[in-house]
Amino acid sequence: MDLSSYLLVGAVLFVAGVVCMATKRNGIGVLMGVELVLNGANINFVAFANYTRLGLDGQVISLFVIVLAAAEAAVALAIALSFYNNHLTIDVDQANQLQG
Amino acid sequence: MTGHQLLFWVFAAVTCGGAIAVVLTQNVVRMAFWLIVSLGASAGLFFLLNADFVGTAQLLVYVGGTLVLLVFGVMLTASGPFSKMQTRPGELFLAGVVAILLLGLLGSSVCSVEWDRVIAATNSGHQITNQQSLNHGFNRPEEGNTGHPLGMAFLGMRPDRDLVAGNKTLSTGYLLPFEIASVHLLVVLIGAAYLARAKRRVHPNEL
C-alpha cells in the first residue's frame, strides 16, 4: 500500500470528526468528534513516519498526541460534568452566553 | 492481493465505517461503540504501519482509557427522557455539503502530490543502514518493533540518527517534551479532579 491510501483514511477520519463536531448537540458527541480529528492526524503522522525517511519523529509526535488527547478528554469531561451540573443538560447549544 | 493489502482494506474500511457511523448515529452510547471500533481499527492501521508501540498505546490509552472515560461521561450526563437534542435538517444538510467538499479538497490534495519525490527529498543522507541498526540491536522505524528506539528517544537519544556512521553530533531526543507532557498530565489530572469534584447544589426550596 502506498502513502496516499493512509492519508485518505486520515482525511476521512478528519472530515468525520469535523462534521461530528459541527452537528452533534451532545457535548460528549462533540468530544468524540475531536477524538476522531486527532486520530486522523495521528494516522497521517504514523504514515509519514513509515513511508518517509524522517525516522521516529512521526511516531513520537503521535504518541504525544495520544497522551495529550487523553489529558484533553479528562479536562473536557470535567467541563462537561460541570456544565451538566449547572445546566442540567449536556446540550452544547444551551451554552450560548457568549452570543453577540 | 497481498496480506498487507487485504489487512489494510479491512482495517481502513472498519476505521472509516466506524467514523461515519459515529457521525450518523444519534445515540451517544452507540456513538461511543462505533468510536471504539473506529479507533481500534486505526490501531490496526498503526500496526500495519510498523508502529507497534503507537498502536499499543492507542489501544491502551485511547480505547482502554479515554473511551471508558467518555462512556462514563455519557452515563453521568444522561439527559431526561423528554429532552431531544435533534440537529436541524438544514444544519445537517449544510454539514453534509461541507463534509463532501472538505473530503474532496483533502482527497484531491493527497492525490495531487507526487509522494515519491517528496519521500526522496526527505532522504537526508544520514540514514542508518539495516546492518548498522541490527548491530546495535535496533530496528529501523519502518521495520516495526519500535519500542526500544522510542524509549531511547524519550530518554534523550536517537539511535536512528546518532548511530549513523560518521555522525559526530548527538541529537537531543524528546526528553524535554516527554517531561513536559508528564507534568502536563499531572496538572490535567489535578485540574480535572478539581473541576469535576462534587459540589453541593443549592436548591431554591432549601433556602
Add this chain to the structure above:
Amino acid sequence: MDPQTLQTTGLTLKWLLTIAWLLPLLGFVVELIGGGWVWGRYSKNAAYLSVMCIVTGFVCSFIALMTWGNATEWSALKDHGATHGTSHAEPSRHASGVDAHGAPKPAAEAAHGHDDHAKPVAKDAAHPAHDDHAKPAAAVHVAADHAHGTPHHAAPKVVFTGIFYRLAQFGSLDISLSYYIDSLTLVMFTMVTFIASCIHIFAIGYMSEELTDNYADHQVHTSHGHLHRPGRFHRFFSFLSLFCFSMLGLVLAGNIFQVFIFWELVGVCSYFLIGFYTERKSASNAANKAFIMNRVGDFGFLIGLMIVWTWFGNFQFGDLPAHGQTQPGLFSMVRGNDGQMKLHVPESGQAEVVFKNQDNHIQTKPNGEQRTIPYWLLVAAGLGVFGGCIGKSAQFPLQTWLPDAMEGPTPVSALVHSATMVAAGVYLVGRFYPMFTPEVLLVIAYIGAITLFLAATIAVVATDIKKVLAYSTISQLGYMMLGLGLGGWAAGLFHLITHAFFKSLMFLASGSVIYGCHHVQEMPQMGGLRRKMPLTAYTMLVGVIAIAGLAIPYVTLPGGEPIAFSGYHSKDAIVATALTYMNLNGHHLLFFLPLAGAGITAFYMFRLWFYTFAGEPRDKEVYERAHESPWVMVGPLVVLSFFAAFCAFGGEKGLLFKLLLDSEPASVPGGYVAQTEYLSQGLLNLKLPSHEAIHAKHDRAGTLALIMAFVGAGCAYLVYGVRWVNAAEIKQQFSGIHRFLVNKWGFDEFYDMLFVKPTHVVAGWCSAIDRVIFDGFLHASAKAAVKVSDWDRQFDETIVDGAVNTVGNWTFAIGRSLSVVQTGRMRNYVMFIAVGLLGIFALLIMFFPN
C-alpha cells in the same frame, strides 16, 4: 647663605606655617562635628580645642620666625640697624640734607639730593652692584637685594615661594595654592596668631553665658518677652577657628587669586560672626551690610584681577621655577629686581610698561616685540585691587559697615577690627605694593587721609564705647593707608602691627567693661569704673596712651630711645613720611589732616577713658552691679597691654620695624623720581620720599604730632576728667556740628539718597513698565489665545468630533449587524472554520491555479 641651607629653611618655614594655617581648619571641622554630635552643645571642649589650635599655630609661627632669623643670621636687624641707626643717632643732622648720609649709589643720590623733578635718570645705570649670586633652588627664590648695594650690605632679600598644589595651569597662568614667605608674612603670622590666641582665651570667659540651653537675649523682644534660645558656644568657636584659618591663608597666599579666595572666606566668616546674634535685627542687618559693602569693594578687586590675568597671564607674586626655567612673578615682571618700571612710549599712543623677567631683562613675545601693558591699565588694575582694600579695611567711602559691625560679640570685634579682617586690606596694599603706580599711591594716600579725619571726628561724639573704638579703628586704618600711599611702606605696616596690639587690647578691655556692666555699652551710663575694675581700667589706659601717641618729650632712655609706647613710634613714622611728602610734592592736606587727626585721636580716646573709668558714677545701678572680670578675661588684657606698650620698642631702630623693613619692596627705600616719560604723557609729577629724607624730617614731625596729642589729651582731661567745661554745653553750642557728626557726616543718608532712593525710583519705573507694557502685552496675547482656542474648540467639537463620532457610529452599526454571526454556539463556529477553510482553498485555487 648657601643654597642648601636656603632650601632646608624654606621647607621648614613652609611646613611650620602650613601647620599654623591648617590647624584652625582642623579645629573648625572637629568643633563643628564635636559640638554638634559628640560633646554636645554645652561643652567647653570646643573652646579648648580652638585655643589649642591657635596657640599651637602661634608657637609654630614663632618658631618659624626664629628659624628664619637664624637662617638669615638676623641679617635684617644687623644691616638695617647699621644703616639707619646712624641716622637716628644723629638727629641734629636731619636738617642738613640727605647728602650728608653719603649714599654711595648715584641713582639714590640723584633721587635724594635734588628737588628738580625734571631731572632724568637712567634706570639701568643704577645697577653697578647688581648681584644675583644666590640662585634659586627648588621652591626657594632669592631676589636680589635692593638698590642700596653698599659693600657691607651683602645679604639679599630672602623670599620663599612655591606651590602647594597646582589646581590648573593654562600656559604661564597657574591656578594653584601657593605660598609666599618673607619677613612680612612671618610677622603677620606671629601677630595674628598671638592676638587671636589672646582673644580666644578672653572669649572663653566672655562667651561662657552661651553655655546654657536657655540663653536669654535681652535685646530681642518677642511676644513672650525676651528671646530664649539654646546657646551657641561651640558654633562661636568653630567660626573663630575658620576665621583664623582664612586670615592665615590670606597672609600665606602666594598669588593674588588665592588671596582673593581667602579674602572672600574672611568676608563670609565675618558675616557669620557679626551676625552671631542672628535674632537681633540690627545684628543681621549689620552682617548684611558688612557683606554687601565688601562686595562693592570686591567688584573693583575682580576688575583688577581680570586686568592682571589678561595682561600678565600670571597671578604669582614671586618667581617660580616652571618648565625647567624660572617663571617671573608679577613683581619681577613689573619692576624687575631693581625696583624700577621700564616705560616705553610708542610713536603715537599711550605709555606702556615693559615686562621684565627676574634677571631684569626685557620679556619679548615670540615675534620679537616687547611684552607690555598700557600704563593706564596698570593704574586701573592697582585702583581695582585697592578698591577691594577699601571695602575690607573700611576706608572712605565704604567705611560705614564697620561701626555697625560692632553688633557682633566683643571678641569678634576685637579680632575682626584689630588684627585680622580690616588688617587684610592694609596687608594687601603692602603686599601688592610693587604693582602700584604713583597715581594709585596718591589715591591711596588721599583716601587714607580723608578716612582718618572723618572717622576721628565722628568718634568724638560717639557715646557707645564700642562705637568709639570702631571709629578709632577706621581712623587708624586711614593712617596706615596714608602711610602706605605716601611711600612709607614700612611705616604703614608698622602702624598696622602696633595698632593690632593696642586696639585688640582696647576692644577686649571694652568687652571686659561690657561684661562687667552686664551688657551696658553706653558711656553716659558709666563713670568711675576704675574703682570696680582696676585692672581693666589701667590696661585700657595703656592702650589709650599708646594710641594717642603720648611720649615724654626730651627725655630719652640711655640708648637714645624716647620714653613712649608703641603708638608714638608708628604714628610718628607716618607723620614724618607725610611731612616729607608734603615738602616734596605739595599736597598739604596729606600732612595736616593726619596731624589734626593725631590731636583728635588723643582727645576722643582720653574722652572714652575718662568717661568710663574716671569721675563719679553716672548710673548708680550700673555701677553697683559692675564687677571686675574673671582672670581668663583679664589675663589676656595684661599680656596684651605689655605688648601694646613695648612691641615697638626702639622705634625705627627697633626689632619690629627692622623685620618689616627687610621685606620692603626694592622701589621704596630710595624714593621715587618722576620721569620725563611720565610728564610727556601728562601723568602726575610725583616724588616719593626716600628713607633718608624721612629721617631728616622725623624729629620735626614727631614734635608736632606730640604737641597735638598732648593738646587733645589735655582737652579731654579738662572736659571729661575734671569736668572743667560742661560737655553738654559744648554740645548745645555746636549742636549743628554735633548733629552732623552724630549722623556720621550723613554718609548713610547720602548713600540712601544716592543709591537706595534712585534705585527705588528706577524700580518704580520698571514696575510701571512691567505692569503697563509687558503685562498688557501678556494679557492681550492671553486673550487672543483664549479666542483662538475658542475657535479651536468649535472646530474640534463640530468637525473633528463629528468625524470621529460618525466613524464610531458606522463601526457600531456594522458591529451590531455582524454580531448575528456571533451565535455563541460552538458547533456553528466549527462549521465556520470548515467553511472558511474551504473558502481559503477556493480562493487559492482561483488565484493560483497551479
Add this chain to the structure above:
Amino acid sequence: MMPLIAANSLAEYVLESILWDFPGNGSVAFTIAALVHVVLILTFFGVAPLVFIWLERKVAGRIQDRLGPTRVGGRFGWLQTLADGVKLIQKEDLCPADADRMLFRMSPYLVFVASFGAFIALPFGNGFVVQNLEVGLFFMLALMSLEVLGVVFAGYSSGSKWALFGGMREAAQVVSYEIPMAICALVPVIATGSLNLVEVGHFQAGGMGNWLIFQNPFTFVAFFVYFTVATASVKRAPFDLAEAESELVAGFHTEYSGIRWSYFFMAEYASMFAVSGIAVFLFLGGWYDGFGIIETLDRFVLDNGCGWLGQYTVNVIGLAIFIAKGTSLVFFQMWVRWTLPRLRIDQVMMTCLKYLLPISCTLFLGATVWPLFLHSMTAGQTDIIRAPMGDRAYSPRPAAVQPLHKSHSAPHPAPAAAIIREGSGKEA
C-alpha cells in the same frame, strides 16, 4: 513488509524447515503459520475454560467439603462443563425489550475479542508465540483493558438496573486497578529492560535464583501486589463486585443467557490465565523449570546437532512447564475465591487507591533506585545497567536471533553516552 500475524519463532520454523522451498513468496507461509496459530489459540481458548470451570467446581466443592461434579464423563465429572456448554448453545438467544439490541449483541464479542487478542503476544514457551512483539507485555495489558468496555456496554444495553450497576462498578473498579497493575508489571521490566515477554523469559534462564521474583526485594513484593491487583482486574473474588449475586442478581450479565453468556465466562477464565501467564513470565521464570533441566536440554540439543525437531521437543517441554505454572496460579485464584468473603465496593476502591497504588509506586521507585544502591554498596562490582536494553545497546549482535542463555552478570558498566560513542567508533 511484516505481516501482523506471524511469529518470529513458529513462522520461522515453518519457513526454514518445512516450507523453505515452497513455491511463491513468504506470504503463503505466513498465512499458513497464522492459520495454525489461530486454530491453536482458539482451541486453547475454548478448551481452557472448560477445564478451568470444571476445576473451579471441583475446588469449590472440595473447599466446601463436598465432592463437586462426579457424574458426567466419568468418576470425576470430566465432561460436566462440556455438557453445560452444549446446553448453553442450545438455549434461546434472548434479548430484553428495553435493551439496546445492537449493543446487547455486540458486547460479548467485544469482551471475547479483547480477551482473546491478549494471547497474541503471550508466549507459551520458547518460540510458541503468535507474534513476538517487542512491546508484548504492553500489548497484552492494552488489549485486556478493552474488556471492560464490553462489560460496560453489556451493563448499559441490558436496560436493567442490576446490569447497569454491575457495569458501572466494573468500569470504576477495572479502570482503577489497571494503574497499579501496570506499575507492578513495570517493576520486573525495569530489571530486565524489555517489554518483550520472550526476552523476559530468556532472562530468567539458569535456575530459580534467576527468576525475577528473586531479583531484588521490590520485585518480590511486587509479585504479591501484582497478583492481588490482577485478581481484581479480572473481577475475581473477593473483588467480583460486578457480578455480586447477593446484591445485583448477576451484575452486568443478569439479562444474558445462552451462548452469549458463556462468552463472558470464557473470557473471564481466559483472562485469569492471561494475567497468570504474565505473572509467570514477569516473576516466575517463564517456561524454565527453575532447576536447570530446560537449559541442559537446550545445550544438549545445540551440542549434538539434533536439528529443529530436538529444539522443538525441548520447547514443548517448556510449554508444559509454563502451562503448569499458569494453571497453578489460576488454581490459586480459585482457592482465594472460595476462601475469602467479598468486599464492599468502597473497600475495593479504597484498597486500590489508598494502599495498592502507593505501594506499587513505592515499589517502582525502589526498583529504579535499587541498581544504583547495589552499585554503590558493592563498590562498583555490579552494573548500573545490567538489563538487556543496555546489553543490546552496547554489544552488537543480531537482533533476530535470541541467545539461549543469557549471562546474568555480563559486565557492561558503560553509561548510555559512552555506549553511543563506542558503538559508532566500532562502526567506523
